[in-house]
Amino acid sequence: MEQRRLGPVVGLGTWNTFGGDVETAREVVGAALDAGCRVFDSSPMYGGAERSLGAVLELRRAELEVATKIWARSVEEGREQYARQLEWFGRVEIEQIHNLQSWEAHLPWLERERDEGRIDRLGVTHYAASMFGELARALRTGRFDVVQLPLNPQERESERELLPLAAELGVAVIVMRPLGEGSLLRRPPPAEVLEELGVETWPQALLKWALSDQRVDAAIPATTSPEHARANAAAGESPWFDAEQRRLVERFAA
Numbered sequence: 001m002e003q004r005r006l007g008p009v010v011g012l013g014t015w016n017t018f019g020g021d022v023e024t025a026r027e028v029v030g031a032a033l034d035a036g037c038r039v040f041d042s043s044p045m046y047g048g049a050e051r052s053l054g055a056v057l058e059l060r061r062a063e064l065e066v067a068t069k070i071w072a073r074s075v076e077e078g079r080e081q082y083a084r085q086l087e088w089f090g091r092v093e094i095e096q097i098h099n100l101q102s103w104e105a106h107l108p109w110l111e112r113e114r115d116e117g118r119i120d121r122l123g124v125t126h127y128a129a130s131m132f133g134e135l136a137r138a139l140r141t142g143r144f145d146v147v148q149l150p151l152n153p154q155e156r157e158s159e160r161e162l163l164p165l166a167a168e169l170g171v172a173v174i175v176m177r178p179l180g181e182g183s184l185l186r187r188p189p190p191a192e193v194l195e196e197l198g199v200e201t202w203p204q205a206l207l208k209w210a211l212s213d214q215r216v217d218a219a220i221p222a223t224t225s226p227e228h229a230r231a232n233a234a235a236g237e238s239p240w241f242d243a244e245q246r247r248l249v250e251r252f253a254a
Contacts (some may be wrong), residue, residue, distance in 0.1 A: 001036040001236035004217040005172045006094070006146070007065060010207060010236035011039030012229060013176065013222035020048025024224055026056040031226035033063055035233030041148075041174070041220045043069040043098050044081045054088025067094035067146075067174065067220075069125065070106055078106050086118065094146055094174075096123035100131060103138055111143065121145035127176065129157035136161055139171055148174040151210050152184060153253035163215045175219040178210045179203055180253075189252040197245055199235065203228070207235035209249045212242075 001008040012032045018024040029040065042050045050068060057064070066089045072078035085092055095110060097103045103124055113119045123146030126135045132149075139147060139162075147166055149158045155177065166173050179185055188194075188202035199205045203221065210219050221232045241249070 001233060002211075002238055006174070006217045007038040008036050008233075008236055009211050009216075009218050010233050011037050011041060011067070011174075011218050011220040013220035014040070014042045014049040014053060015046050015176075015222050016181075017046075017222045017224050018049060018052055019046070020052055022052045022055045025049075025052035027226045028224060028229050029053065029056050030060075032229040032233060033060055035230045036236065037229070037233050038063065039065050039067050039094070039174070039218050039220065041067040041176075043071055044084075045069070045071045045098060050085065050088060057089065061090065065093035065120075066091075067096065067123070067148075068092055069096040069098035070110070071098035071101055072106070073102055075102075075105055075109060078102070079109065082113070091118050091120075093120045094123055095119045095121070096125050096146065096148060099126050100124060100134055100138065107141075107143055121172070123148060123174070125149070125176070129155075132157060132162055136165055139165055139169060142169065144171060146172045146174060148176055150177040151175045151213075151216065152178050152180045152206060153209060153250045154180055154184065163213070167215045172217040173215055175210050175216050178207050178219040179221050180206075184253050187252075193248065193252060197241070197248065198239070201231050203232055204235040205249050206253065207232060208241050209246055209253075211236065212240040212246060214240075
């Protein structure tokens with residue numbers, strides 16, 4: 001799998017997937033790791049997903065990077081979330097402020113944790129285009145290493161300002177919702193279109209569409225299926241789509 005600034009370009013998201021189901025987490029995480037995925041994204045917002053992820057990492061912790069989040073109105077609540085994360089993961093490679101929640105209040109103590117070596121990179125996220133102006137303001141502080149944002153053929157608002165800004169500032173980009181939370185999978189194109197694109201599945205085409213933008217460092221499709229985790233990982237290899245192939249994907253995703 002191709003590697004960019006955060007490692008292999010296809011990771012694994014955990015939103016609406018295994019929650020507190022440790023057995024499903026073990027199967028899916030194991031399949032993703034075996035297929036070459038290294039960035040595993042979670043959040044306190046995702047039910048029991050963090051705890052489940054931590055429970056299955058003991059034997060393979062050195063193989064992956066945990067990208068989780070602080071989702072808290074107060075610093076006290078954020079510190080409590082972080083303390084649990086350290087118990088589950090030992091350390092956090094990418095700690096993100098989820099949906100810009102109290103980001104200015106959380107930054108100082110998170111920067112101290114990074115400076116003391118318990119966090120590698122700090123990130124910030126938001127899913128809504130209406131908040132992209134505030135997300136850009138956060139990035140312009142120069143205090144974030146990573147931004148997580150939605151990008152797929154039906155959600156391209158980040159191309160206007162955020163992707164150019166991230167490139168200008170040297171901020172790594174994680175793409176959430178590369179499959180449109182499943183909405184883009186309902187009407188896959190004919191097999192001959194997939195063959196023309198050089199992929200085996202429609203999710204692979206959608207992932208390659210996002211990853212063909214070299215400003216993107218990783219995409220984190222979520223799944224409850226080990227088979228889908230393995231198939232998604234296969235999208236992380238070149239050749240990448242050219243402009244014509246991207247337009248073809250966009251046409252069938254419309």
